[in-house]
Amino acid sequence: MCGRFAIDGKVNEAISEYVHAGGKPQDWRPSDWAPNYNVAPTDPSVIIRDRIDDSSGEIRREVDWDAIWDFRPPWLKTPAPQINARIENLTSSNLWKKAFIGRRAIVPMLGYYEWKTIAGKKQPYFIHSDADFLSAAGIYVPVESGDGWEVRFAIITREARDASGEIHDRMPAFLTRESWDTWLAPDDLSDPADALEMLKASSEQVATSITAYPVGMAINNVRARPEWDDPDLLEPVDLDTPSR
Numbered sequence: 001m002c003g004r005f006a007i008d009g010k011v012n013e014a015i016s017e018y019v020h021a022g023g024k025p026q027d028w029r030p031s032d033w034a035p036n037y038n039v040a041p042t043d044p045s046v047i048i049r050d051r052i053d054d055s056s057g058e059i060r061r062e063v064d065w066d067a068i069w070d071f072r073p074p075w076l077k078t079p080a081p082q083i084n085a086r087i088e089n090l091t092s093s094n095l096w097k098k099a100f101i102g103r104r105a106i107v108p109m110l111g112y113y114e115w116k117t118i119a120g121k122k123q124p125y126f127i128h129s130d131a132d133f134l135s136a137a138g139i140y141v142p143v144e145s146g147d148g149w150e151v152r153f154a155i156i157t158r159e160a161r162d163a164s165g166e167i168h169d170r171m172p173a174f175l176t177r178e179s180w181d182t183w184l185a186p187d188d189l190s191d192p193a194d195a196l197e198m199l200k201a202s203s204e205q206v207a208t209s210i211t212a213y214p215v216g217m218a219i220n221n222v223r224a225r226p227e228w229d230d231p232d233l234l235e236p237v238d239l240d241t242p243s244r
Helices: 011-019 097-102 177-184 192-207
Strands: 005-007 036-039 044-052 059-068 084-086 104-109 111-118 121-129 134-145 148-159 170-172 210-214
Touching: 005 044, 005 104, 011 044, 011 059, 011 104, 044 134, 044 148, 044 177, 097 104, 097 134, 097 192, 104 148, 104 177, 134 170, 134 177, 134 192, 148 192, 170 192, 177 192
Parallel strands: 059 148, 084 148
Antiparallel strands: 005 036, 005 111, 044 059, 044 104, 104 134, 111 121, 121 210, 134 148, 148 170
C-alpha cells in the first residue's frame, strides 16, 4: 500500500514538465503552499489532471493544489479513508471503475514511506527514485462541498516490484514520462485492458530505479506531525544507533 508520502518544492519542476506552462511555477502556485514531507490520508496534496474545456472543447491540463487524499464519492458510507485503489480491482469495483474509465490523474511525489517491524518496533523507510520526483498513477472524483467543489483522489497500487518488496508487498503504480499523456487523456477509455497493461509495464520500468533507506521515527507521529515541513524527516538513519 501507500499510506504516507512526501512532496516539496521539486513539485515545481514536475508541474513545469507536466503542463508546459510559461513563467516560473512559484509565480502561479498558491502563495500559502508549503512542502509536506509527511502527507497522510485526508491531507490536501497536488494532483495533475486533464479535462475538456466546456466552452472551447480544448483539452486543458490543470493542477489541483489542494486535492484531498481520500477518494470519497457522495454515496460512500464507510468512514475509513479510501486512499489506495488496487490495480487488480480497477475494472471490477464500483468504487473505482468509473474514475478509472474517465477521471485519471498523476500524483507527483518525492517518494513514499513503508514500515518494517524490527525488534518489535515499526521502522519507517523512505522509498524513492534516482529521479527528482515520481509520478504515481491516481484517480479522482469531484465532490460538491459547501458553496463549491473539491477534488478527492486515490493512488493506484500494485504488487511490489521495487525495493519496497522487501518492506511491503504493495507499491504505487508509477508512470514513465512517455506514458503521462496517455494516462491523463480525459476521454473515456475505449479499451481498459490496454490501459491496465500500459500501467503495469510503466510501473515495472520505473520500479527498476527505486531504492529504500530507513528514516527517523518522527514520521510515525501522524497526529501531531510537528515537523511535517522539515526536510530532515528524509534524512537516513543508522539502525545500529538509537533513532531520533
